Structure formats: structure tokens, C-alpha cells
Amino acid sequence: MSKASPILVGLEIGTSKICAAIGEETERGEFTLLGIGQARSHGVRKGEVVDREKAQEDVRSALGNAEEQAQVTIRNLFLGVTGRHIEGFNNVGMHPVASDDRLVTAQDVADAAENAKAITLPAEHTILHTIRQRICVDGVEVADNPAGRLGRKVEAHVHVIHGNALRIQNSMQLVQSLSIEVNQPVFNGLANAQAVLTPEDKENGALVIDIGGGATEFVLQQGQAIRQSGVFAIGGDHVSNDIALGLKISMGMAERLKIRHGSAVVGAGSRGQSVPLGENDVGIPSREISLEQLHRIMSVRLQELFELVAERCAEGCLLDEARAGVFLSGGSSLIPGIDTLAQRIFRLPVTRATCRNIAGNSATLAHPEFATAIGIARYGGMRLRNRPRQRFSLRDVFPFLR
Amino acid sequence: MNDAAIRFLAVGHAGARILDALRRRSPGALECAHADTSPESLRTSPIDRRLTLGLSVSHGLGAGGDPDIGRLSAEADLASIREFTQGARMVFVVAGLGGGTGSGAAPVVARAARESGALVLVIATTPFEFERRRVQFAQESLERLRNAADAVLAISNQRVRRMHDDRTHPHELYQFANELLAQTLQGLWRLLDSPGLIPIEFAHIERLLRGRHAESAFAAVQATGGNRAHAAAEQLLTHPFLDTGAALASAREVLIGVAGGDDLQIGEVEHLVETLQARCPSADFVVGASIDPSLTGHLHVTAITTRAPAQAAAARVGSGFGGGEVPTPQAAKVRSAESGGTTAPFGGEDFLQAPEQRTVADPRLIPPPPELSMEQRQRILSRQRSRPSSRGRTDSQMVMNFDIAQRGRFDNTERNRHKGVDLDVPTYLRLGIVLN
Incomplete structure (x- = not known):
């Protein structure tokens, strides 16, 4: 149960899932992932908790899963925060x-x-x-x-x-009510970059875009410095919602359609094609959906999202500094064609991010959905490691709300 | 209206800055002068004609923030002021209230100008809320100005402050306020001075403003591009100086001055006025249009509105203050709370709605003209007759109907605003992509 080096826990309370990552770090900063726990999220919209009780339940089960897998007891953790109030x-x-x-x-x-x-x-x-x-x-x-x-x-x-102190404190309290201490709130976007970027990427400059369920965080990192960061409260939920409204189907169907047939670009192959919507509750095959329309709805939404990010990074010509290119992370980065779309807008090499420079179950590390939670744990490790000599660190000088 | 000699008189340092902003906007020959108690300020003044006030009073030290010295100084040099205003049909007195010269001398200067037969319009800024003492000086000075001038247009720096976020540089803020006032001054001046496509009678403005300053609101906007008439109307309807359009909705008379270049089209003027008229159906409109070749491609619109008097009367009588009392910041706070009006006690609204209280304590003040008290009586009478005060405002509320767009899953969540659009609404809907 007890380990020599401190156990690092990162918790991401996301819109579609709640994810806890447990890891440990050696003296030299090598990070090993010990376990991942996740639970479907029910009480979160656009990155912020709207239903406390449901969220609490989900956090409990995610932390429980992670504890079981890593065989440790979680006493304190680093909490990821996001939401459109963060700037x-x-x-x-x-x-x-x-x-x-x-x-x-x-x-x-x-x-x-x-x-x-x-x-x-x-x-x-x-x-x-x-x-x-x-x-x-x-x-x-x-x-x-x-x-x-x-x-x-x-x-x-x-x-x-x-960010808004009260909203951040809200999610901190949610964790504290489970008798677990929050070491520090960490901006999800910043954490994500720590998980997916190698030191070389950082040195060359990279733009990390984490498209989650309800919010998209972006961070432009160069060396140890962050050049630009921000949040847009747009995510996979919005894509599904657009599909549901546009094709007049339920949210659940839209979600399934997105995963099974979705694409971020309207290709020539989809023209004139259609897919069956599947059977409805009484087993009668229902109508067919035009693939082109589906792809167009998704494409314009994601294109707009990338354009918003590009617009923010264009202030001060910062995009030119991202020589390592754009890294797409988060669940929505799995949408086919999203790299083509991003490439078209940013005019930079686009990579689908995976967790790198981290030891652990490689199948888990390949999942971009877990990058944020792992990044939070890793960021926690950097914080603890660099505490005595803060000069070289990505550091916080303010003790938060104390 | 070319025979109307219009002159500009800056009182104090702040006034000179505003006038300088105006001069830079309109490089034509403006007849302007800078009157100040401080020789230092005059020495560096951007304005050529300089009137030194009260050398014998302050011995060249300036007013030092004391309005009494400012007032005495102006009285000592009334002759030079009269000399400047003599023969003018209209004099704009421009001052920043709160300091010694602006607060003290401006009312005296305004009175002197008026006594020489000109219509006197005062354009003034009032201090930030945190400048407690200066706010009080400014408030007292405003009361005097209202008695002395034909119209007072006051803009609170605090109000300008609310239009900016916390990171704004103070210099930028002052510059913005100066530019805003200069823009309005320019608009008014152009209205009277430029060759009219649809001329405005000088008498119209005079009739509109004389004795009505308590209920006047004003704004000047400019727009360019193909859709400029529409853009200008939109700007006016949301202009903070017009209570984000509420001043228009409750207006009784509206004067619109449109200025454009050689490409000004009558259709544009028509569209603009019709858009505004739709918002204030009960108001009388006076429309003027003028041509200035240097404005080609631009559209400048100046709007002056006067409110229905019932509201101003309600605001005043609701307070229960005695006539001779000089309002303190606290008192003003109470007043605005009681009248249920404004959120900020010293915002521009408050100054614009403030009652014309007669300050009898000061023997130097000439009693207000009789027509003022007539109007007061009328206002009280009309208030007693009926109080349908907020009818105009409900009209403007009805227009806010933008909930047609669907948000689906995000229906009950906070709006996701970014540059005026709700990002929760599906992108294809916002882009107008048709799905068949």
C-alpha cells in the first residue's frame, strides 16, 4: 500500500467522463503511470459542475477505480479545472x-x-x-x-x-467533501501539454489543443514558457448537439452517429451516401441520414473551433513559434479527418497526441482522453520536485486561496 | 447658418485638452480660446488665443483646486471674456469640473457669455467617484452652470470608466473621454456651421435646449462602409450616453444631425431616421443633414434628445430635498435610489437628470430666469396628472427577442458568448447553411 516516493494523483472532472490518474515519479523526474480510473460524468456541462450530487458520485467511483488498479489509497490530489471563465x-x-x-x-x-x-x-x-x-x-x-x-x-x-475563484473553489470543495485534500488546482490545458509534449517539442514550440466533451483548452508552449492559453466552452458535446438539432434525432443517437460515421471534413466519398439511423425502440428500421450533411455539420463546428483558437494565437504572430506543430488531444481528437481540418486552418504539422515520456500501460497511454488526468499528476510531480528551487520551473507563486 | 458665429471657450486645463481634441478633428478655422488661472497651463496650451484669469487674485499661482479662487479670478477678468464672446451667436464653454478653475470659473464664464447675447452650451466632464471632494465641487458647479448656461451636457468620467475594463491605462481613458466629447462638439458644430443639405434652423436647437438641460441627453457616432446608416443607428440605439437607447425610447423631441461626404445619399438619411423613429414613436423629429467633402466614405450622426418632463419631475420630487440644499454625494445616492433610476449614483445619468436646484446661499448668483420655475410648475402638474413614466421603456424591452435560435442540450446553461454570438447555437445555424 505504501510507496517510497510520493504518490501523485491527478483528477479531471470532465464533461463526458471523470478520470483519475495515479503515478509516481523518480528523483530525476521520470514519471510512471500506476493506474487510471474513470467514470461516466453526469453532472458536468461545458467543463463546469452543474449537478453536485451526481458529480460527487462519479468522482467517488473514478477515484475508487484508480485506487483499485494502482493499489494505493488516495489522500490528496491535484485537481484539474477548466471552464470558459479561465483566461x-x-x-x-x-x-x-x-x-x-x-x-x-x-x-x-x-x-x-x-x-x-x-x-x-x-x-x-x-x-x-x-x-x-x-x-x-x-x-x-x-x-x-x-x-x-x-x-x-x-x-x-x-x-x-x-479564473473565477468561486467556480474553482466549487470543484475543489466537491473533492474535499470526499475527505480528500486538494494540493492545488491546475489548469487542464497546461497539464495536458505536460503529458503530450516531449522536451524537444517544447523547445521547438507547440500548440496543444485538448478538445474535451464540453470545453476545449489550448496552450502554446515554447521551452518552459507558456506563450498563450485559454479555454473555449466548446467540445464534443457541441458537435453531438449540432447533429441532434440538425438531423432532428436524439442526443444519444447523435453521439453514436458521430462515433460510428463521423468525420471532420466533407470528403468526396460522402457525397450522396447515406447511412441507416438504426432501429428505433420498437424494432422498425428508421430513416436514413445523409452522410454529407452529417459531415458538414461536424465540419463547420470544428472548423469554427479551430478558427477561434487560431485567432487567439494569431495575436502577436504566436503561431509562427509553434514549430513542432499542433497537437490534438482529448476525446474529440479521435474524430476522423480532424487532423486534415486542423492542418488546413493552422498550416502547421498536426499530430494526434499521445502521452509521451511516461512509463506505464502503453494501451492506456495511447488514449488521448487520459492525457489531461495524467498531465495533472505529472504537473503535480513537477511542482513538488521544483518547490525548493523555483527558478527553473513552471511555477505558481501564489499559494492558492489560502 | 453660416452667419451664426460659433465660438469655443475652454476653461481650465481639462477644457483645453478637449478643445485640442476637437481642433485636431476639424482642422478648419475654429474660433477658440483658452481661459485659465494658471500661467503655466496657458504657456503650454495648444490653443493660440489665451485669456489669463485672476492674475490679481492668485498672483499667478493658479486656483490650486479651490473653486472660490477660480470664481473670483474669472470675475476679476470678466472684461476679457466678454471681449471674446461679444457678437457670437453661440458659445461652447468646455470645462473639466472638479478642479479650481473648471468648477469655479466655468459658471461665471458661461454667465458672461450669455449676458453678451449668445446661446451658451456647456460641455463638461465630472470626476471619478473616488475623487470624493472633487465630485462635490463638480456637483455644486453643475448646479451653477445649469442656472448660468442654456444647456449643460455633462459626462462623468466614471461613466466612461464603466465602458472600459480594469486594465485600461488612465491616459487612454481620459483620451477616450476627450475624444467622445470632441466628437459630440464637432457634431453640434457641424450641425450649425456646414452647408446644409437639409438645414437645421438655429432656432430649433435653441428651442430644444433652452432651459431643458436637465432632461437632455446627447451622443455622436460615426460609421463607415456600405451599411453605415444601419450601423450608425445601431450605435445610437445602444449608446451608453443615451442610456443604451432608453433616452431615445422615452424622448419627446429628438434632433438628428447627419453629416457625410459627397457620397451621402438621401436614402441613408431616410433609413437612419426611420430606424430611430421606430424606437421612439411619440417623439418629434428634427433632422438636419450636411455635406463635408472631407467626410467622404464616412457618416457622422449627432443626436440630441429631450425627455418627457414627467420623468425628470418624478426624479426630483421623489427625493424630497429642499431647494437650497447643496447635494452631497450621499444625498445624490439616496436620490437616485429613491427615483428607482440609475445604478450608479454619479454616473452621467444622474447629472443629466439632476434637478435644477437654486443655490440661494451664494449672493453672487443671479436668480434663475422665470421661465424655469414655470417649467418646474408644469412638470409637477404633469406628474400629478398621470405617471405613465415607463411606457417608453417597455417598448424598448420588447425588442430583445433573440431566443429563436436553438441551443438543445445547453438550453439551461450559461450563454456561451463570444464576440456577440452564442457559441452554443449550432454553427451551421449561425452560418445559415441549409440542410435539406
Whole structure:
């Protein structure tokens, strides 16, 4: 039951499923997945809990499954959060070098980073993550530690991810009510990137798009820095909903149709084709659905989603920095043709993401649906590992809501 | 209306900034002057004609934030102000209230201009809510201005603030406010000064504004592109200075000034006015259109509305305040709460609806003209007759009917708004793709 290294647990309360990942990490940061537990999610819409009791039940069963598989007892975990209230933006903090000899000290750098967080957030919002992008002394970018240089002014460029404190606390409380402690809330998109990107990908710059059931998170990471991030409350649910409304069928049928016959692009092959909707409750074969229409409904929705992401990343020409390309993750990344569609919009190489640099059951790791939960656990490990020397880390400087 | 000599007089530093913004918008020869107590401010003034106020009072130190010094300074140099306003048919007094010069001198300047026979319009900004003391100065000054000028159009910085998010740079905010006021000033000026396609009689504006400032609201918008008439109408109907259109819905008289380049079409003017008329069926419309070749491709629309007096009277009588009392911020808060009107105590609405209280405490103030009290009486009478005050507002509520689009599974969830569209509504519906 007890292990030498700390057990890392990541929990994702998703719209279509709730997923818990248990892993452990060696001193050098090698991550091993020990177990995955999942449960169908009933109380979540667009990434946010709407029915507490159902969600609580589902979380309990997902955690139970994971505990069983990994043979451990979960006492605390890192909780993934998402929702359209979460937003990321870039900010610069400045600090004049006060000493007479103009020698930059570590304190100056820390103060500049602190100043970067002195921003006015929307009411009730709190900072989830502050990620340092680069440090400049007198406008010149310097290596990670500028202490000892001479200069007048230190600038810290950071990426700040913030969200509505009450909504984040809501999901934290849901876990706490099961007598499990939440170490820290983690933005799902950030966690996802930690699971699917290799160090080389990060160095080249990569855009990770996690299309979940109810929300899509995107993170543009370059090196250790996050250049852009955000959430759109659009996901696989919206695709199914569009199909249900457009073809006038039930949500369940739409979901089945999406999985069995769906495609993100309208190909020549689908023209004039039709598929039977299947038998209805009384066993009478029902009408046929035009494949072209199905694909068109899905295509325009996903295209719009990618365009929204592309628009956000186009601010400041950030897409050019994603040289490793676009990584698609999440359940909806399994839709056939989605890579072609993404390629058409981003004009970058597109990869369907799998969890990498992680040891464990390879069949599980190949599933993009689990990437977020695994990423959360992995991010937790990075947090714990880097706590004493925060300089090199993706770090949070704010203790959250304490 | 070319014979109407229109002059602009900035009082104080803030006034000069607004006037400068106006000058940059319309590089033609504007007759303008900058009156200030501070020689320093005058020295750096962007305006050529400068009137120094109260050198003998403040000895060149400026008003120092004291409205009394501002007032005394202006009174000491009334002659130079009269000299500037002499012979003008219309004088725009532009001031930022709250400081010493703006709050103190502007009412005196306005009065002097009016005494020289001009129609006096005051364009003023009032401070942010957090500038407590300045807010009080501004409020007192506004009361005096209302007695002294023919019309007062006041915009609260706080109101402008609400149109921006927290990250806005203060400079940007002030610039925005200045531009907004300059745009409106330009609109009014153009209305009176440009060759009219459909001319507006000077008397119309005069009749509309004289003694009515308590209920006036105003806005100026501009639009370009093929659908500009429609876009301009939309902007006006949602303009924050017009209470997001509520001022139009409850308007009794609406004056619309349309200015465009050589490509202005009468159809556009027609469409614009018809769109606005649909929203305020009970209002009288006065429409003017003018041509300025430099505006080719653009459409500028200025709207001045006056409310039905019943509402303003209800707002005033509901407060139960004595006539001589100078409203404090707290009092104003109570008043706006009682009248059930506005959310923010010192937003522009409040200034626009504020009653014309006579400040008898100050002997320097000339008693208000008799027609004002007549109107007050009329308003109280009309209030007693009937109070169908919110009829106009219900009309504007009925239009909000956008729930036709289907959201299916997301029917009961928070709307997923992004740049004005609800992302929960199927994309194919929003794109208008037909499924057969």
C-alpha cells in the first residue's frame, strides 16, 4: 500500500467522463503511470459542475477505480479545472535596480516577477498560474538568472492564467467533501501539454489543443514558457448537439452517429451516401441520414473551433513559434479527418497526441482522453520536485486561496 | 447658418485638452480660446488665443483646486471674456469640473457669455467617484452652470470608466473621454456651421435646449462602409450616453444631425431616421443633414434628445430635498435610489437628470430666469396628472427577442458568448447553411 516516493494523483472532472490518474515519479523526474480510473460524468456541462450530487458520485467511483488498479489509497490530489471563465494573458512586470552599483540581485528579479502579477483581474477572479516567459535587463533578453549583471531596469515577462475563484473553489470543495485534500488546482490545458509534449517539442514550440466533451483548452508552449492559453466552452458535446438539432434525432443517437460515421471534413466519398439511423425502440428500421450533411455539420463546428483558437494565437504572430506543430488531444481528437481540418486552418504539422515520456500501460497511454488526468499528476510531480528551487520551473507563486 | 458665429471657450486645463481634441478633428478655422488661472497651463496650451484669469487674485499661482479662487479670478477678468464672446451667436464653454478653475470659473464664464447675447452650451466632464471632494465641487458647479448656461451636457468620467475594463491605462481613458466629447462638439458644430443639405434652423436647437438641460441627453457616432446608416443607428440605439437607447425610447423631441461626404445619399438619411423613429414613436423629429467633402466614405450622426418632463419631475420630487440644499454625494445616492433610476449614483445619468436646484446661499448668483420655475410648475402638474413614466421603456424591452435560435442540450446553461454570438447555437445555424 505504501510507496517510497510520493504518490501523485491527478483528477479531471470532465464533461463526458471523470478520470483519475495515479503515478509516481523518480528523483530525476521520470514519471510512471500506476493506474487510471474513470467514470461516466453526469453532472458536468461545458467543463463546469452543474449537478453536485451526481458529480460527487462519479468522482467517488473514478477515484475508487484508480485506487483499485494502482493499489494505493488516495489522500490528496491535484485537481484539474477548466471552464470558459479561465483566461490566459501575457504581462510584463518591471523593477528598477535600486542599488548604487546597478548590480542586479535575485531580489530585483523576484520583485519584477511580483510586479507582473500586480494586475487588475475581473471581479472574483484569482490567479491560477504565473509562468515566467523571459527576463530582460534594460530591454535585452538575458539567460535565466540575470543576477550579477549590471543594469537599471529588470523586466519579467510572464503569462498569467486566471479564473473565477468561486467556480474553482466549487470543484475543489466537491473533492474535499470526499475527505480528500486538494494540493492545488491546475489548469487542464497546461497539464495536458505536460503529458503530450516531449522536451524537444517544447523547445521547438507547440500548440496543444485538448478538445474535451464540453470545453476545449489550448496552450502554446515554447521551452518552459507558456506563450498563450485559454479555454473555449466548446467540445464534443457541441458537435453531438449540432447533429441532434440538425438531423432532428436524439442526443444519444447523435453521439453514436458521430462515433460510428463521423468525420471532420466533407470528403468526396460522402457525397450522396447515406447511412441507416438504426432501429428505433420498437424494432422498425428508421430513416436514413445523409452522410454529407452529417459531415458538414461536424465540419463547420470544428472548423469554427479551430478558427477561434487560431485567432487567439494569431495575436502577436504566436503561431509562427509553434514549430513542432499542433497537437490534438482529448476525446474529440479521435474524430476522423480532424487532423486534415486542423492542418488546413493552422498550416502547421498536426499530430494526434499521445502521452509521451511516461512509463506505464502503453494501451492506456495511447488514449488521448487520459492525457489531461495524467498531465495533472505529472504537473503535480513537477511542482513538488521544483518547490525548493523555483527558478527553473513552471511555477505558481501564489499559494492558492489560502 | 453660416452667419451664426460659433465660438469655443475652454476653461481650465481639462477644457483645453478637449478643445485640442476637437481642433485636431476639424482642422478648419475654429474660433477658440483658452481661459485659465494658471500661467503655466496657458504657456503650454495648444490653443493660440489665451485669456489669463485672476492674475490679481492668485498672483499667478493658479486656483490650486479651490473653486472660490477660480470664481473670483474669472470675475476679476470678466472684461476679457466678454471681449471674446461679444457678437457670437453661440458659445461652447468646455470645462473639466472638479478642479479650481473648471468648477469655479466655468459658471461665471458661461454667465458672461450669455449676458453678451449668445446661446451658451456647456460641455463638461465630472470626476471619478473616488475623487470624493472633487465630485462635490463638480456637483455644486453643475448646479451653477445649469442656472448660468442654456444647456449643460455633462459626462462623468466614471461613466466612461464603466465602458472600459480594469486594465485600461488612465491616459487612454481620459483620451477616450476627450475624444467622445470632441466628437459630440464637432457634431453640434457641424450641425450649425456646414452647408446644409437639409438645414437645421438655429432656432430649433435653441428651442430644444433652452432651459431643458436637465432632461437632455446627447451622443455622436460615426460609421463607415456600405451599411453605415444601419450601423450608425445601431450605435445610437445602444449608446451608453443615451442610456443604451432608453433616452431615445422615452424622448419627446429628438434632433438628428447627419453629416457625410459627397457620397451621402438621401436614402441613408431616410433609413437612419426611420430606424430611430421606430424606437421612439411619440417623439418629434428634427433632422438636419450636411455635406463635408472631407467626410467622404464616412457618416457622422449627432443626436440630441429631450425627455418627457414627467420623468425628470418624478426624479426630483421623489427625493424630497429642499431647494437650497447643496447635494452631497450621499444625498445624490439616496436620490437616485429613491427615483428607482440609475445604478450608479454619479454616473452621467444622474447629472443629466439632476434637478435644477437654486443655490440661494451664494449672493453672487443671479436668480434663475422665470421661465424655469414655470417649467418646474408644469412638470409637477404633469406628474400629478398621470405617471405613465415607463411606457417608453417597455417598448424598448420588447425588442430583445433573440431566443429563436436553438441551443438543445445547453438550453439551461450559461450563454456561451463570444464576440456577440452564442457559441452554443449550432454553427451551421449561425452560418445559415441549409440542410435539406
